Amino acid sequence: MWSIIQIELYKIYKRPRTYIAFGAIAALIWVIQMGLKIDGEAYAAFLMKDINNTLIVDGKVLNGYLICYILLQLLLVHVPLLVALIAADMLSGEANLGTLRLLFTTPYSRTQWVLAKFIAASIYTILLLIWLAALALFLSMYIFGTDDLFLMKSNYVVLIESQDVFWRYVGAFVFASFSLLTVTALGFLMSSLANNSIGPIVATISAIVFFTILSTLNIPLFNVVKPYLFTTHMNNWKEFFDIQVTENNEAITGSILNIQKIKTSLLVLSIHIVLFVGASVVIMKKKDVLS
Amino acid sequence: MKIKCFAIVGLLFFVSSSMTAQTNVVVEKVRQKLALVNDYVAEGVMKTDVSFIKASLGKVKVYYKKPNLIKVKKDGGISLLPKGGVSITMNSLLNTNQYIAIASGKQVYQGKNLEVYKLVPTDDQLEWVISTLWIDPVESLVYKTFTTTKENGSFEITMEYGAYANYGLPSKIIFGFNTKDYKLPNGITLEFGDEAPVSKEKAKKNKKGTIEITYTKYTINKGVSNASF
Amino acid sequence: MSIIKVDSLCKNFGSLEAVKDLSFDVNEGQIFGFLGQNGSGKSTTIRMLLSLIHPTSGHIEIFGQDITAQRNQIAKKMGAIIERPDLYPYLTAKEHLQLFAKLSQKKISASQIEHTLQQVGLSNRALDKAQTFSLGMKQRLGIAIALVHQPELVILDEPTNGLDPQGIADIRHLIKDLAQKEGKTVLVSSHLLTEIEQMAHQILIIHQGKKIALGPTATLLDPSKSLMKLSTNNDVLAKEKISQSEFAPYVLDREEGIYLSIPTEKIAALHQYIVTAELPIVSLEAKRSLEDYFLQITSQSN
Numbered sequence: 001m002w003s004i005i006q007i008e009l010y011k012i013y014k015r016p017r018t019y020i021a022f023g024a025i026a027a028l029i030w031v032i033q034m035g036l037k038i039d040g041e042a043y044a045a046f047l048m049k050d051i052n053n054t055l056i057v058d059g060k061v062l063n064g065y066l067i068c069y070i071l072l073q074l075l076l077v078h079v080p081l082l083v084a085l086i087a088a089d090m091l092s093g094e095a096n097l098g099t100l101r102l103l104f105t106t107p108y109s110r111t112q113w114v115l116a117k118f119i120a121a122s123i124y125t126i127l128l129l130i131w132l133a134a135l136a137l138f139l140s141m142y143i144f145g146t147d148d149l150f151l152m153k154s155n156y157v158v159l160i161e162s163q164d165v166f167w168r169y170v171g172a173f174v175f176a177s178f179s180l181l182t183v184t185a186l187g188f189l190m191s192s193l194a195n196n197s198i199g200p201i202v203a204t205i206s207a208i209v210f211f212t213i214l215s216t217l218n219i220p221l222f223n224v225v226k227p228y229l230f231t232t233h234m235n236n237w238k239e240f241f242d243i244q245v246t247e248n249n250e251a252i253t254g255s256i257l258n259i260q261k262i263k264t265s266l267l268v269l270s271i272h273i274v275l276f277v278g279a280s281v282v283i284m285k286k287k288d289v290l291s
Numbered sequence: 292m293k294i295k296c297f298a299i300v301g302l303l304f305f306v307s308s309s310m311t312a313q314t315n316v317v318v319e320k321v322r323q324k325l326a327l328v329n330d331y332v333a334e335g336v337m338k339t340d341v342s343f344i345k346a347s348l349g350k351v352k353v354y355y356k357k358p359n360l361i362k363v364k365k366d367g368g369i370s371l372l373p374k375g376g377v378s379i380t381m382n383s384l385l386n387t388n389q390y391i392a393i394a395s396g397k398q399v400y401q402g403k404n405l406e407v408y409k410l411v412p413t414d415d416q417l418e419w420v421i422s423t424l425w426i427d428p429v430e431s432l433v434y435k436t437f438t439t440t441k442e443n444g445s446f447e448i449t450m451e452y453g454a455y456a457n458y459g460l461p462s463k464i465i466f467g468f469n470t471k472d473y474k475l476p477n478g479i480t481l482e483f484g485d486e487a488p489v490s491k492e493k494a495k496k497n498k499k500g501t502i503e504i505t506y507t508k509y510t511i512n513k514g515v516s517n518a519s520f
Numbered sequence: 521m522s523i524i525k526v527d528s529l530c531k532n533f534g535s536l537e538a539v540k541d542l543s544f545d546v547n548e549g550q551i552f553g554f555l556g557q558n559g560s561g562k563s564t565t566i567r568m569l570l571s572l573i574h575p576t577s578g579h580i581e582i583f584g585q586d587i588t589a590q591r592n593q594i595a596k597k598m599g600a601i602i603e604r605p606d607l608y609p610y611l612t613a614k615e616h617l618q619l620f621a622k623l624s625q626k627k628i629s630a631s632q633i634e635h636t637l638q639q640v641g642l643s644n645r646a647l648d649k650a651q652t653f654s655l656g657m658k659q660r661l662g663i664a665i666a667l668v669h670q671p672e673l674v675i676l677d678e679p680t681n682g683l684d685p686q687g688i689a690d691i692r693h694l695i696k697d698l699a700q701k702e703g704k705t706v707l708v709s710s711h712l713l714t715e716i717e718q719m720a721h722q723i724l725i726i727h728q729g730k731k732i733a734l735g736p737t738a739t740l741l742d743p744s745k746s747l748m749k750l751s752t753n754n755d756v757l758a759k760e761k762i763s764q765s766e767f768a769p770y771v772l773d774r775e776e777g778i779y780l781s782i783p784t785e786k787i788a789a790l791h792q793y794i795v796t797a798e799l800p801i802v803s804l805e806a807k808r809s810l811e812d813y814f815l816q817i818t819s820q821s822n
Contacts, residue, residue, distance in 0.1 A: 047475065047479070050471065050472070050474065050475070051371075052374070053374070053471045054373065054374055054468065054469075054470050054471050054500065055341070055371045055372060055373060055374055056371070056372045057370075057371055058365070058370045058371075058372060059365060059368055059369030060369070061369060073480075147367075147368060147369060148365075148368040148369040150369050152475055154474065154475050154476070154480045155473070155474065156342075156343040156473065157345065157473065158344075158345045159339075159344065159346035159369060160347075161347055161349070161368060238482070242345075243345050243347075245345050248340065249340045249341075249342075249345070250338060250340075250346075250347060250348055251345045251346050251347035252347070253347045
């Protein structure tokens with residue numbers, strides 16, 4: 001099994017398309033970092049307009065931790081689209097090339113192949129996330145320095161001490177890996193249904209966009225299905241950056257406001273991953289390879 | 292009739308100026324006590340309690356230098372301070388003689404018999420418009436002030452005293468101020484879906500904000516460089 | 521010994537019957553020619569042999585093992601090229617062979633990979649990416665992939681597609697060598713009889729999913745024999761009677777009709793036998809050769 005995972009990784013490594021996502025992420029992060037480096041103060045002043053009416057915020061608000069948060073907010077919505085480029089091509093791309101039949105004539109079962117390909121796509125996804133973390137977090141920390149994380153949410157502000165931030169990013173990235181693996185699994189499922197590359201990629205992206213819209217629209221009819229949609233849970237990495245307060249409104253260092261929400265989201269995402277991959281295995285096992 | 296009128300005006304002037312002279316004694320004693328302090332560096336713990344802010348306790352250092360330089364610095368972090376409120380401390384109110392103090396009665400506050408004085412600035416350039424002081428005439432300590440500023444609203448400051456009471460320096464100081472509504476559009480924060488605020492925050496929405504500093508140590512009159520401000 | 525044993529194989533795609541009740545055996549060390557027009561069901565059958573398509577019914581045994589139960593074990597001893605050579609455009613010829621050598625679960629040395637490239641005439645392009653290859657070169661690389669792990673059974677579906685005459689001759693020699701020098705069993709499909717007849721020991725012809733003819737090439741294509749088609753009112757009775765007569769060895773294994781590949785001098789005796797045995801005959805037609813027959817069948821459908 002490990003040898004076919006290696007082979008799948010080798011093929012991903014050799015494929016030029018692999019590097020599009022890495023390049024796109026690097027370019028996006030670089031542009032945002034440069035923009036904030038040059039004109040970040042104005043952006044921060046705009047965000048803090050309401051607060052500045054009452055309070056003076058003294059310190060390095062625009063530090064690496066906040067920049068990373070801004071980057072993740074912007075990018076984690078779009079990275080799934082980049083993940084879909086590879087994941088939704090894993091099976092259908094080979095079917096399109098005709099190489100799937102070569103693979104399926106080797107002494108490995110279809111289940112082994114599907115799982116190996118999913119694991120390889122997952123490793124790719126995780127590497128993409130590590131790349132994102134390296135650029136969004138570590139490079140931002142290097143360029144902008146670190147300080148407390150002054151987080152302006154829609155209805156309140158959270159000030160997290162600098163020594164209490166890093167582990168939250170570790171948690172957020174682990175959570176994000178589940179979100180992106182769900183997208184990988186969805187792309188994989190779409191890939192198992194088609195014999196061409198474009199169809200599953202477009203279908204995966206469309207599904208993500210469609211369900212994201214359902215998740216964000218506050219319409220009572222949609223609220224019924226929202227808890228079961230993976231897109232509702234994908235953005236809950238932000239929960240790592242909300243903090244509990246005591247009766248006296250003192251923030252409790254090291255706490256997470258709603259850890260249950262994170263656990264529920266991880267469970268829902270995991271169930272989606274298992275269902276999507278399981279369905280892919282069943283479909284591929286039954287499929288007649290006609291390409 | 293004219294003579295009567297002049298007599299009444301003259302009497303009033305006499306009464307008011309004699310009252311001012313008396314009240315100035317209490318306020319002056321406070322001023323003199325505070326004047327003992329040329330500068331200090333105080334270490335303490337700051338707590339921010341504003342309905343829309345979640346912040347933990349943070350270590351702070353407060354730097355003061357006559358006549359009115361003051362700076363609160365969080366130990367390597369971001370600090371939130373009421374706008375304009377910190378600069379209007381007891382020292383900055385009283386370290387000049389540019390005010391008129393008017394006695395406004397007596398009040399029992401936290402078991403102490405305090406005298407209430409209203410300070411009106413005589414210099415139009417000063418930032419504050421009026422300030423009310425609750426003073427313990429025996430200890431010459433100010434326990435509470437309520438100051439209205441030109442640009443930054445009103446602030447209530449309450450103080451508790453301990454080891455540094457001889458210098459008129461509090462062991463605990465609480466800045467109270469009115470907060471305005473805070474709201475950022477979801478499109479900017481990219482927070483969609485669940486409504487984020489917790490009920491506790493909503494309940495506190497209309498409360499006043501406070502920032503509380505509990506001082507653990509003062510270093511008095513050892514010199515503070517201007518670079519600290 | 522039968523390397524491949526196919527029994528009553530059927531495959532339906534919806535209402536389309538792609539393969540109908542197909543049975544045949546391929547013996548060890550044989551080159552087995554699988555002949556049929558494009559769309560006749562050759563590739564579907566080959567895909568079923570390779571477990572790429574699930575049969576609707578029927579049974580396949582390869583190396584004496586059931587293909588459904590022992591697929592992975594069987595696959596280790598098989599190499600195949602299916603229809604067209606499909607490759608990873610971003611990998612070189614050598615990388616392809618290294619990749620599939622690894623997938624074979626056998627230890628394949630670097631020299632074996634070199635040897636296989638040499639066998640198919642691609643040594644000088646070993647380090648070039650597949651996307652730079654012509655169709656013929658891709659076909660050669662596809663064959664190399666099928667051979668790199670030294671399989672005992674080689675299944676080649678239309679291996680000469682896209683090759684020039686010299687390339688076709690090279691592949692023909694290669695296939696012959698695989699059987700003669702290396703003792704491999706080769707199942708090779710084509711839609712060209714001329715290609716198959718030059719190398720196959722045994723030929724199976726299918727048309728519209730049904731077996732038309734199966735027999736040794738020497739028998740099916742012997743110029744000293746004539747192909748006779750006997751049409752009767754009762755084929756079952758007629759077949760039974762003939763199988764008990766002196767003409768039994770000449771009866772061909774056909775799904776429909778009664779065909780005999782008979783020495784030309786015995787045609788008169790056959791006529792006499794039909795009359796004497798009172799077979800319910802409708803007609804007795806002479807076909808010139810298997811090729812005529814094949815062309816006739818395929819042209820009918822066209």
